Amino acid sequence: MKTAMPCVLTVNGGSSSIRFAVYEAGDTPRRRLDGKIDRIGLSGTNLTVTDPAGKLPGSRRLALADHGTAADFLLDWLETQPVFASVKAVGHRVVHGMKHSEPERVTPKLLAELHRITVYAPEHLPREIGLIEAFRRRHPKLPQVACFDTAFHRNMPRVAKLLPIPRRYAARGVERYGFHGLSYAYLMEELGRLDPAAAEGRVILAHLGNGASLAAVRHGKSVDTSMGFTPAAGLVMGTRTGDLDPGLVYYLARTERMTVAQFQKMVNHESGLLGVSGTSSDLRDLCAREASDVRAAQAVELFCYQVRKWIGSFAAALGGLETLVFAAGIGENAPLIRERICDGLGFLGIELNRKRNARNAPLISARAGRVRVRVIRTDEELMIARSVTRVLNLGSMRET
Numbered sequence: 001m002k003t004a005m006p007c008v009l010t011v012n013g014g015s016s017s018i019r020f021a022v023y024e025a026g027d028t029p030r031r032r033l034d035g036k037i038d039r040i041g042l043s044g045t046n047l048t049v050t051d052p053a054g055k056l057p058g059s060r061r062l063a064l065a066d067h068g069t070a071a072d073f074l075l076d077w078l079e080t081q082p083v084f085a086s087v088k089a090v091g092h093r094v095v096h097g098m099k100h101s102e103p104e105r106v107t108p109k110l111l112a113e114l115h116r117i118t119v120y121a122p123e124h125l126p127r128e129i130g131l132i133e134a135f136r137r138r139h140p141k142l143p144q145v146a147c148f149d150t151a152f153h154r155n156m157p158r159v160a161k162l163l164p165i166p167r168r169y170a171a172r173g174v175e176r177y178g179f180h181g182l183s184y185a186y187l188m189e190e191l192g193r194l195d196p197a198a199a200e201g202r203v204i205l206a207h208l209g210n211g212a213s214l215a216a217v218r219h220g221k222s223v224d225t226s227m228g229f230t231p232a233a234g235l236v237m238g239t240r241t242g243d244l245d246p247g248l249v250y251y252l253a254r255t256e257r258m259t260v261a262q263f264q265k266m267v268n269h270e271s272g273l274l275g276v277s278g279t280s281s282d283l284r285d286l287c288a289r290e291a292s293d294v295r296a297a298q299a300v301e302l303f304c305y306q307v308r309k310w311i312g313s314f315a316a317a318l319g320g321l322e323t324l325v326f327a328a329g330i331g332e333n334a335p336l337i338r339e340r341i342c343d344g345l346g347f348l349g350i351e352l353n354r355k356r357n358a359r360n361a362p363l364i365s366a367r368a369g370r371v372r373v374r375v376i377r378t379d380e381e382l383m384i385a386r387s388v389t390r391v392l393n394l395g396s397m398r399e400t
């Protein structure tokens with residue numbers, strides 16, 4: 001009888017998208033299919049599928065009102081795919097697990113705990129729990145594994161975790177957690193493969209996408225990161241403010257009678273590049289318009305300026321720098337933005353080779369620069385697939 005490799009489905013639910021992939025389980029999982037549903041709840045919702053065998057249609061328009069209908073649609077669609085019969089487990093990216101940070105099989109107890117802590121990540125956790133529950137309803141026997149995005153930072157030094165508010169809050173878990181951990185773990189593995197000595201040295205990882213953060217890494221371990229108690233902190237992002245003067249809360253409450261819910265909406269969904277430009281949260285749109293639109297130009301400048309400041313501050317936290325890595329949508333695809341971020345960082349030894357930078361080459365630093373600057377395509381899905389394989393011991397399993 002024909003032997004089929006058991007497969008793992010990975011699910012990565014973002015604020016307006018769900019990315020998914022199917023991998024053959026194993027130490028080096030092989031991707032069979034991947035895709036995403038994006039612009040959920042907005043006009044122009046799309047299902048895009050990449051199929052290495054080239055048999056599936058590339059892209060399809062959908063009308064999906066919210067994440068609940070998107071989850072049901074995804075399940076309907078997946079169930080019609082032949083590869084779904086080989087899926088033996090599902091792995092989810094979960095933004096936050098508080099005390100849970102290692103990948104863990106989803107049980108009723110873990111689900112109850114995730115519900116209890118939604119207040120720690122109200123913008124992300126409810127949607128991720130919704131996806132887990134949708135799979136549980138339709139496929140109750142299919143094991144699911146939660147992979148937490150905070151894991152990479154769990155052993156940051158105390159000084160990087162402490163928030164300067166009254167001590168009693170720290171006892172309740174109010175501290176810097178940091179996120180993008182699956183991406184950072186992948187980037188460090190890749191760096192270790194490309195240049196093992198560099199991975200042991202002083203590294204700044206810049207995950208620059210719609211959500212954006214930086215991590216300072218030494219001896220392979222996170223020593224600081226720009227996101228904080230929630231993913232709204234740190235750098236200016238597509239629609240999130242990043243760090244903000246806390247005095248604004250009082251000012252807006254008094255002058256506009258702004259409520260807590262309105263403030264939460266403003267800092268997460270109406271600010272960042274969208275708020276400053278007044279037109280778009282998408283950096284590519286803003287770059288295309290900046291010559292004729294001063295607000296778009298200011299938003300792009302603010303983004304580059306802030307990333308540059310964070311690189312400087314993390315170089316200070318690390319006491320020097322040997323490697324800088326750019327990743328995610330902006331970090332991997334926007335040479336001009338990388339150039340503008342690095343402009344003026346020559347004093348740290350950061351100098352780009354223009355030609356290599358222009359073609360998104362893996363190594364983009366100039367030979368004369370002390371810091372090696374790299375572009376690495378991040379892969380959160382692969383990290384999820386590996387974790388699921390390990391937690392459920394799928395690598396040794398064969399179906400006959």
Ligand code: AMP
Pocket residue numbers: 208209210211238281282283284285287328329330333334335
């Ligand atoms: P991600 O969240 O990782 O998918 O990244 C999305 C962000 O990457 C959006 O702001 C996109 O505009 C940006 N992006 C993707 N490709 C490019 C590009 N070629 N130039 C500038 N920004 C880009």
